[in-house]
Amino acid sequence: MAGKRPNGRRIKSHRSYDVAEAARALGVAKGTVRRWLKEGLPCLKDQRPVLILGQDLKAFLDERRKPKQTCRIDECFCLSCKAPRRPAFDEVEFHPLTATGGNLRALCEHCATVMHKRVSMDGLNALKAILAVTDVQAETRLTDGNSPCTNDHLRKELQTYA
Ligand SMILES: [Zn+2]
Incomplete structure (x- = not known):
């Protein structure tokens, strides 16, 4: 069910589960468990049916229950995948917002x-060691000084096309 977060505490670490058993234990659809497998839930692939170790399932669910801030430094949270993802081509753009971050x-x-993530300057420097970071200067986003007026125009345009 949408919005309901499966709770890994219902899973026993020392058991193994096939897809149907895991779905039943957690109260989710079998399709949901199959999607988790595609998203990286470990399983014993040599087994038929596929078997998931209880401890792997617990760890996977615990990881998903954490807020999005738990993305690794080189990951952003993708709203489509609903999971932390690495940037395509190892490329990110940095848009500075303040002296300390952006x-x-x-x-x-x-x-x-498109994924977005707030980052501090310290985080950015660490990131530059791993990924190709393009600095986008703040000026390129504000091309004229009439920003309230520009915003009004934009709002009208959006209404026109709504
Ligand atoms: Zn995605």
């Missing part, structure tokens, strides 16, 4: 959705 913009390597 926004990262990247494409999901899995589905090419």
Whole structure:
């Protein structure tokens, strides 16, 4: 069911589950469990039916229950995948907002959705060691000084096309 977060505490670490058993234990659809397998839930692939170790399932669910801030430094949270994803081509854009931080913009390597993430300057410097970071200067976003007016125009345009 949408919005309901499966709770890994219903899973016993020392058991193994096939897809139907895991779905029943957690109260989710079998399709949901199959999607988790595609999204990286470990399983014993040599077994038929596929068997999932209880401890792997618990760890996977615990990881998903954490807020999006738990993305690794080189990951952003993709709203389409509903999971942390690495940037496509290892490329991110950095849009400075303040003296101490700004926004990262990247494409999901899995589905090419635009992802955003706040980052501090310290985080940015660490990131530059791993990824190709393009600095986008703040001036390029504000091309004229009439921003309230520009916003009004934009709003009208959006209404026109709504
Ligand atoms: Zn994605």
